[in-house]
Amino acid sequence: MSKLIHETVYVDENVKIGSNTRVWHFSHIMSGSVIGKDCVIGQNVLIGPDVKIGNKCKIQNNVSVYKGVTLEDGVFCGPSMVFTNIINPRALIEKKDEFRQTIVKKGAAIGANATIICGHTLGKYCMIGAGAVVTKDVPDYALMVGVPARLVGWVDKNGNKMVKMVKKK
Numbered sequence: 001m002s003k004l005i006h007e008t009v010y011v012d013e014n015v016k017i018g019s020n021t022r023v024w025h026f027s028h029i030m031s032g033s034v035i036g037k038d039c040v041i042g043q044n045v046l047i048g049p050d051v052k053i054g055n056k057c058k059i060q061n062n063v064s065v066y067k068g069v070t071l072e073d074g075v076f077c078g079p080s081m082v083f084t085n086i087i088n089p090r091a092l093i094e095k096k097d098e099f100r101q102t103i104v105k106k107g108a109a110i111g112a113n114a115t116i117i118c119g120h121t122l123g124k125y126c127m128i129g130a131g132a133v134v135t136k137d138v139p140d141y142a143l144m145v146g147v148p149a150r151l152v153g154w155v156d157k158n159g160n161k162m163v164k165m166v167k168k169k
């Protein structure tokens with residue numbers, strides 16, 4: 001199956017979109033961006049410029065994936081979650097050279113309305129609760145919730161909480 005880009009989507013020059021990826025209404029893919037195959041990009045999503053997104057990612061409505069953010073394969077971005085790329089923004093000062101990188105590793109999931117402060121790495125298959133504000137690196141398989149986000153447990157690849165094994169005597 002080839003890709004499906006809704007007629008209301010703006011795709012700038014020099015963009016690559018993999019096969020079977022769908023992009024829904026009113027989204028904008030900016031130049032230099034590369035999106036893998038089998039992704040679903042929701043409504044009103046901004047990607048780029050120069051952003052790399054892996055295969056099988058799901059980006060829900062109203063998400064902006066700014067320059068400086070990289071999503072590996074299988075990343076889920078919940079509706080209206082927010083990435084950032086400048087740590088101390090000022091409207092009166094140009095800070096385009098100060099973007100901090102955010103890397104979201106394979107299989108990670110970010111809940112609705114969460115905010116990711118730039119300059120951090122979200123580990124493989126981690127789960128960020130709805131509304132969390134991530135201010136630090138997140139370990140692989142970590143479950144993080146709250147403001148600021150705190151480690152409250154661990155999840156498996158299916159997103160289920162892992163229960164501590166208790167040794168029987």
Ligand SMILES: CC(C)(COP(=O)(O)OP(=O)(O)OC[C@H]1O[C@@H](n2cnc3c(N)ncnc32)[C@H](O)[C@@H]1OP(=O)(O)O)[C@@H](O)C(=O)NCCC(=O)NCCS
Binds near residue numbers: 161
């Ligand atoms: C974080 C999450 C995965 C936890 O799920 P869960 O383990 O089933 O959570 P529980 O309902 O058992 O709650 C356990 C505790 O965590 C708290 N909690 C759950 N989600 C929370 C969140 N996002 N932020 C802060 N606290 C949260 C609960 O209030 C509860 O606290 P308590 O023990 O003091 O009562 C889930 O709540 C969540 O936020 N999922 C993301 C949903 C989402 O955004 N989906 C996007 C696609 S629609």
